Amino acid sequence: MKPIFLEKKMNFNRKEKNGIRTNSLIKPMIGQKPLESILCLPGPQFLCLKEMLKNGIIDKNTYVVAVEKVDSVAKKIQKFLEANFNEYYLHRTEFYSLDLQDALEDEKLDFVYLDFCGNFGFEIKGWLNANHKYFKDSCRVCYTFKAINRKKQNENVVKRVYAKKVMNEIERKLQYTVSNLSRGVWGRSIEKDRLNVIASVNYYISDIFVAMDTQDFDVSQVILYKDGRHSEMVFIDTVLNGVKKTTQDMFNLALYSYFKQVGMGTRNKVRSALGIPSEKTKKRGRKKGTKNGVKKEKKKAITELCGIKNRKDSLTAGRKAVIKKYIKKYAKENEISFAEAKKRVWGGINMKLTIDERKVA
Numbered sequence: 087m088k089p090i091f092l093e094k095k096m097n098f099n100r101k102e103k104n105g106i107r108t109n110s111l112i113k114p115m116i117g118q119k120p121l122e123s124i125l126c127l128p129g130p131q132f133l134c135l136k137e138m139l140k141n142g143i144i145d146k147n148t149y150v151v152a153v154e155k156v157d158s159v160a161k162k163i164q165k166f167l168e169a170n171f172n173e174y175y176l177h178r179t180e181f182y183s184l185d186l187q188d189a190l191e192d193e194k195l196d197f198v199y200l201d202f203c204g205n206f207g208f209e210i211k212g213w214l215n216a217n218h219k220y221f222k223d224s225c226r227v228c229y230t231f232k233a234i235n236r237k238k239q240n241e242n243v244v245k246r247v248y249a250k251k252v253m254n255e256i257e258r259k260l261q262y263t264v265s266n267l268s269r270g271v272w273g274r275s276i277e278k279d280r281l282n283v284i285a286s287v288n289y290y291i292s293d294i295f296v297a298m299d300t301q302d303f304d305v306s307q308v309i310l311y312k313d314g315r316h317s318e319m320v321f322i323d324t325v326l327n328g329v330k331k332t333t334q335d336m337f338n339l340a341l342y343s344y345f346k347q348v349g350m351g352t353r354n355k356v357r358s359a360l361g362i363p364s365e366k367t368k369k370r371g372r373k374k375g376t377k378n379g380v381k382k383e384k385k386k387a388i389t390e391l392c393g394i395k396n397r398k399d400s401l402t403a404g405r406k407a408v409i410k411k412y413i414k415k416y417a418k419e420n421e422i423s424f425a426e427a428k429k430r431v432w433g434g435i436n437m438k439l440t441i442d443e444r445k446v447a
């Protein structure tokens with residue numbers, strides 16, 4: 087029978103999966119006081135819940151919201167929750183139909199572990215967009231996805247819809263984790279032809295950024311791993327930082343563009359499905375010197391703009407003055423403080439120099 091067959095295949099007690107769970111997911115939370123409320127997909131062996139209980143990250147009083155669509159697995163999860171927690175909420179169907187208002191009432195979540203191991207589809211993005219308001223301001227949100235996102239249409243949408251400012255912001259978020267992307271958990275190196283993996287992970291993070299609309303977050307870990315016979319996976323660890331951003335319409339724009347790409351209706355049909363007022367049809371066509379009406383701006387590395395050839399060169403007084411001038415310009419253009427601009431610009435320079443040094447080595 088199908089459920090038994092599925093369960094047999096669903097074994098998450100695997101070397102690399104265990105490594106991610108123990109070292110990347112659990113370790114950073116050890117020593118904190120037990121979490122008040124969490125959301126996760128425990129799977130058939132509830133390994134994440136068991137390990138969090140064992141390490142005192144959660145206890146009997148933690149309110150657990152769990153999701154499982156396979157009925158036989160959900161039955162096992164229910165027994166486990168019943169035996170280990172005073173209160174819980176089990177959603178026994180598709181994840182994206184979970185309404186956190188029903189599940190939480192007045193609570194908000196401390197920790198969310200979206201261990202899907204699949205693609206970041208629009209249903210899940212929609213769910214995140216509608217439900218992130220039930221996350222606490224400092225909530226930790228971790229995701230696992232297939233490392234290669236084969237949905238080309240989605241990548242096209244990301245490229246077309248996301249403003250340059252947003253993409254710059256994503257690049258900044260990744261500066262601190264990019265070295266993790268060049269290595270798997272077990273130190274495997276990623277050759278040049280694996281750059282599509284990195285591009286794909288980049289899109290996932292831009293997608294999360296847009297789905298979370300008003301809520302900003304920091305990316306603390308991005309780790310590639312191989313889950314048994316499964317294809318390569320990526321673990322993305324984010325923490326909300328309480329900062330509100332103003333890209334509220336980004337998500338609807340992305341959805342709209344996506345539907346247009348996959349041919350699911352005319353512009354206005356999609357707009358009305360999303361509750362956005364319809365618009366007058368504009369004349370289509372390319373503007374002179376532009377592609378899809380969007381001016382193609384050539385991106386130049388900061389090192390190149392500031393004339394830096396190597397690390398030693400970046401430390402000379404003359405170069406430092408040029409970089410300072412660039413930071414001032416960058417701060418003004420992006421409407422951010424000098425200190426923030428300095429952090430970003432130097433982050434960019436160091437990243438580029440590290441990549442160059444690796445190439446030489």
Ligand SMILES: C[S@@+](CC[C@H](N)C(=O)[O-])C[C@H]1O[C@@H](n2cnc3c(N)ncnc32)[C@H](O)[C@@H]1O
Nearest residue numbers: 098127128129130133134154155179180181201
């Ligand atoms: C990777 S496993 C979870 C493993 C567990 N977190 C651990 O640490 O061992 C994912 C589980 O979520 C379920 N699942 C995946 N996608 C889902 C969806 N869209 N809706 C509901 N359940 C889903 C799967 O059936 C599976 O049991």
